[in-house]
Amino acid sequence: MNGFPWSTFVPNLVWAAAAAFTVMLATFAVAVRAGVHRIVDVAWGIGFTAVAGVTFALSTGEGDLVRRLLVTSLTAVWGLRLAVHIGRRGRGHAEDPRYEAMLAKAPGSRNAYALRMVYLLQGALVWLVSLPVQAAQYVPGPPSALAWAGTALWAVGIGFEAVGDAQLARFRADPANRGRIMDRGLWAWTRHPNYFGDFCVWWGLFLLACDSPGAAAVSVVSPVVMSLLLTRGSGKRLLERHMADRPGYAEYRARTSGFLPRPPRPRGPGQA
DSSP, rough: OOOOHHHHHHHHHHHHHHHHHHHHHHHHHHHHHHHHHHHHHHHHHHHHHHHHHHHHTTTTSSOOOHHHHHHHHEEEEEHHHHHHHHHHTTOOOOOHHHHHHHHHHSSSSSHHHHIIIIIHHHHHHHHHHHHHHHHTOOOOHHHHHHHHHHHHHHHHHHHHHHHHHHHHHHHSGGGGGTTTOOOOOOGGGGHHHHOOOOOOHHHHHHHHTTSHHHHHHHTTTHHHHHHHHHHHHHTTHHHHHHHHTTHHHHHHHHHSSSSSSSOOOOTTTTTO
């Protein structure tokens, strides 16, 4: 772990946490005024962008400039694209059913419960998951082949997310598809191209920190936690529970990979 500037990196952890919680608290204030807590999903990507920007400023004179610019830019592109996409998708909609179900169980004030269980929790997750973004900016020396491989993996991930989101938006915009299951394009290869894309993005950003054993050790928790969230936490598992009773979903599930992309299985007899 020699060569990693721990004395300057550790204080950055505090400022990064402050950036993440500032975004979430500001979003909470907006959500209370609007009466809709689904707005917090927009803040997820903005929070990571804020952490990357604060870390870039604090790491001046410490890490390699190319790596610092690279990891900050990749995080901001991913985070702001996600925020814009979620914001457009949710514009004009009522409360998200997930939050409505959670807040219906609130002991006392719904807003106070939302602050504890949604905003502060997500702020903590933003700080934790962004550890590679923070650590990479303090790594001395130019990016290695491993770091550039991480950049390529990030590109695959954001490609899956952006293309998958665009395909789903076009599908939903066609009235003829109302009540049907999206099983075209990337959605024929994996039931969750956006979650698979997130998986690639965060393992890619982790590789950007791996030129320093110390940075890699402190930040490996990030892609592991994100992978668990996407596959067993609030991502894939909850969405599939919600979709389970939709007509045609069982057949779609039987022929389409649950996460890692692969060619779809042939349709069974009688399937359109």
